Every structure is written in structure tokens, then in C-alpha cells.
Amino acid sequence: GEKEHTMHFHGIHPAGMDGVFEPVGGNGGQFVYEFEAGPVGVHPYHCHVMPLEEHIVHGLYGVFIVDPKEKRPSADEMVMVLNGLDTDFDTENNFYAANTIPFYYQHHPIQIKTNELIRVYVVNMVEFDPINNLHLHGNLYHYYPTGTDTVPSFYTDMITLSQTERGIMEFKYDYPGKYLFHAHKVEFSEKGWVGIFMVNENQDKGSEGYGT
Numbered sequence: 060g061e062k063e064h065t066m067h068f069h070g071i072h073p074a075g076m077d078g079v080f081e082p083v084g085g086n087g088g089q090f091v092y093e094f095e096a097g098p099v100g101v102h103p104y105h106c107h108v109m110p111l112e113e114h115i116v117h118g119l120y121g122v123f124i125v126d127p128k129e130k131r132p133s134a135d136e137m138v139m140v141l142n143g144l145d146t147d148f149d150t151e152n153n154f155y156a157a158n159t160i161p162f163y164y165q166h167h168p169i170q171i172k173t174n175e176l177i178r179v180y181v182v183n184m185v186e187f188d189p190i191n192n193l194h195l196h197g198n199l200y201h202y203y204p205t206g207t208d209t210v211p212s213f214y215t216d217m218i219t220l221s222q223t224e225r226g227i228m229e230f231k232y233d234y235p236g237k238y239l240f241h242a243h244k245v246e247f248s249e250k251g252w253v254g255i256f257m258v259n260e261n262q263d264k265g266s267e268g269y270g271t
Contacts, residue, residue: 061085064119067107069223071097078107099127100206101138101180101225112186116145118159122182122225127209134178134229135171141193141220141242141252143185152187154251155242161251164240169254172261173235179228180206183220191252192219193228194243200230217243232258 062085067078072094075081081090105111105120122138142159143152154161171177183191194217201211202218206227218226232238241253 062114063108064106064114065090065108066092066104068092068094068104068123069102070100070125078104082108096123096125098207099125099209100203101125101182101227102205103182103184103223103225105184105223112150115184116143116186120184122180124180124206129209131178131209132176134176136178136180137169138180138182141181141183141185141191143187144251145187150187152185152250155185155191155247156251157254162253164254168237168257170257170259171232172259172263173232174261175231177228177230177232177256180225181218181220181228182225183222186222188244188247190219190221190244191247192217192243194241195228195230196239197234197236198230198232198238200228203227203229232256234258235260 063082065078065082076092076094078092083090101122101124103120103122106114108114122140139157142156144154144156144161145151146153157164181193185191199214199216202213202215203211204226211229235258238256238258239253240256241248
């Protein structure tokens with residue numbers, strides 16, 4: 060396209076790698092970002108050329124994960140990016156989603172097992188709305204804000220996030236069945252930000268990780 064772009068990585072890096080003052084021009088060009096990733100945790104990256112919200116709402120963002128050297132306990136892992144979709148470009152979101160497609164995980168439940176440690180790297184990238192949240196049914200989860208500490212800060216069933224806030228959720232289900240997860244800001248869930256964990260009986264009784 061004709062617009063300029065950069066890549067701004069949240070985290071720690073030299074000023075020359077900050078993704079603000081080295082835009083790549085439209086119709087070609089390149090810039091190589093090179094730095095030692097850190098700190099430990101889950102971090103977003105996005106274009107930082109103005110108008111910033113226009114670039115983010117059009118999808119110019121992503122996630123990178125920096126694992127601790129001592130490693131986290133073995134788990135079934137997934138990344139969950141929370142999105143707002145402004146389909147008519149009036150700076151108001153028409154739909155909401157986890158991982159881009161509204162209602163996807165309601166129609167295609169995420170398959171997990173009982174007594175298995177689940178780790179979700181969650182990042183809120185919704186623009187135009189000041190807050191978002193995530194509620195888990197039938198369970199509570201350990202929550203690590205930004206994932207920079209290996210000790211959880213909360214044990215809860217709902218977190219509230221502003222733009223680019225993120226963290227790590229860890230939980231296990233004791234009982235099989237269908238469990239909703241969704242925004243408890245009801246407008247968001249009614250417009251697509253809702254899904255299901257399908258918990259199946261685990262035949263392996265020796266699953267690793269701590270209990271909840």
C-alpha cells in the first residue's frame with residue numbers, strides 16, 4: 060500500500076528499535092528490527108504510525124511470548140487475542156471476537172481435558188472501547204499480569220483489561236462438560252466475544268501441573 064508503517068514492540072529494547080521514528084515508506088522499503096527480547100512474558104506489537112488507532116483496528120498487530128529460562132510447567136497452551144471489528148469505519152466497533160472471528164469458539168469449541176493444566180496467553184487489542192474483560196464459567200484461574208512474574212497475582216474468574224493489557228491465565232477443570240468463556244460486558248458477548256471450552260474426560264491420571 061501507499062501508507063507508511065513501523066513495528067513497535069512492547070517490552071525492553073534500544074531506542075533505535077522502538078518502532079516510532081523509522082517508518083518504512085509506502086510502495087516498498089524495509090527496516091530490520093533486531094534486539095534481545097525481554098522481559099519474560101506476553102507482549103503485543105503493532106504499527107505506531109499515526110493515525111495509530113486506524114492501523115490497529117485494521118489488524119496491524121500481533122503477539123510475541125518470551126519464555127522464562129527455568130520454563131513454566133507443562134501445559135496445553137493457546138494465545139487468545141481480543142479484537143474489536145469496526146466494519147463500517149465510523150470509529151465504533153460492530154463486532155467483537157477472540158482471535159478475530161466473532162462467535163467462532165461458540166460454534167467450534169476448544170477441546171481440552173479434565174485435570175490438564177491449560178495456559179492461555181490473553182492480549183486485549185480492542186480499540187474504541189476503554190475496557191474489555193474475560194469471564195470463565197465453572198472455574199477460577201491463576202492470573203499473571205503481563206506474565207513477567209512466575210508467581211500468580213490473582214485467583215479469579217474474571218479480569219478487566221484496557222488497550223494492550225495482557226497476561227497469562229492458568230487453570231484446570233475437574234469436571235467434564237461444556238463451559239462458556241466470554242466478555243462480561245454483555246454488549247461484547249452478544250456481538251461475538253463468546254466461546255466454549257469442551258472439557259473431555261482425561262484417561263491419563265498422571266497429568267502434570269498444580270491443582271486449582
